[in-house]
Amino acid sequence: MSKSKATDTHLSSEIRARRLFLRLYSLFAIIIVSLVGFFYFSSQEQLMFSQQRIKMMEFASIQARKLKQLHRQYPRDKKYPRNDRFESAIYDLEYQKIFSTLKEDSVAFDEAIYNIADMIHLVKMLDDYYLGAKYLIIEIPLDKSWYGAIILNIAIYGSVALLLLMFTGLYLARLFVRPMRDSIVLLDRFIKDTTHELNTPLSAILTNIEMIDTDIIDTATAKKLNRIEIGARTVSTLYDDLKFLTLEQSKRAENENLDLLQIVKSRLEYFTLMIESKKIILKQELNPSCMYADRRLVVRVIDNLLSNAIKYNKRGGAISIVLQKNTLIIEDSGIGISREKLHRIFDRYSRFSGSEGGFGIGLNIVKVIVDQYDIDIKVQSELGVGTKVVLSWETTKGDK
């Protein structure tokens, strides 16, 4: 799995929560505005119909009188009465058409007045069946200027309402995620303060361990000393990560041509004690490779990947390191990460195992650095089998 450069690794849970809230809020806002628009349109349509109804009822009375006359004169007169102001049709009580001049022939007998294909139909039930007609349909054209004005009103007021709702939504989203932001800021501040306090005692421990002459102490004490050194180096790696996050992240990178073979060897040596203590089999395939980058940052990437490969490996497991031109592969036989959690591995404070300590910042730092140098990172992992991290980069003009 690879993550794009655009991925915002900083406070991503807050951003996710805000996006989810805004998405839901927008959906509801659109539904509400649409419903209000629909009801407004319906009420205006009813108003228009009630105005037209009065006029059409007059037309119906005129037509009914003429039908009565024709009924009396039939069969001497067989000409259906017509009027310039409206069209009409007559149907019997079995909905059979007797005669029609309608432009839109489809009739809804169960409605009193309705709009169909730019026409308005009024359905009037006759008391006497002149010419056998039970239903008299009056048809007039629909005034489209009314329709346009209503749609324009809905579009303008709907857009304004939607905008207001969206601004309210943004304000509410900020309000809702504020506790989450506050807790993350608090955690950042705590780590920053703690980092300052770690430096001096940690340096003292590591310096003093190195100063002890291992030749004059017995084996049991030497073993204990090894364990102290492993613990101190673990804390030292953690300290370097915290220092990077809180103090050095904003520092300008000092790029140079790096001999990765030498760096990888040096970092493996640094972690040797930890590898040996877990009886991990180390497989190396190291070839010359270079990169134009800041040594300090590249060391952080390698340290974090190696540290994870050791920390989450089983006792007697294996780690394979392959360094080739423009590629670094670190593979372990550790606990692995489930497919569902794999997409969150670069999120800060995300931890996937309760068995080991840590802040969940290592891979976040890796991601920030690899993004900075356009290094592609792919992570393949299977729960209970292990994890494989592949770093690959293009040769830049600064490279040797």
Added chain:
Amino acid sequence: MKTLLIVCIFSVFSFAADAFEKHCVLCHAQVNVSLQKVFMDTLLIYGGRENMKVGLAYYLRNPHKDNSVMSEEYINKNGIKEAISIDDKSLNEALDIYWRRYTIMGKLY
């Protein structure tokens, strides 16, 4: 002579005419009541084809001044007709022909 003519007409209708001619036209010719006029009066009350057929069939089987379409003046002068005694099939056929012959549908322009 008149009796002979009626007998002749009756004989012709009995052997050659359809149910409507046989059971309706002959009697209406005798009482001089226009079948077109009766159709329009019946249509005014019953409306559609099926409703009209049911209404007319009931009247012909059970004639009464309350269910007659004729004017009160006519009924007072000529009385109510006698109940018809033909089978249902012939009556139904006669009424169908009556509707087809005098219906307004398709005749207006």
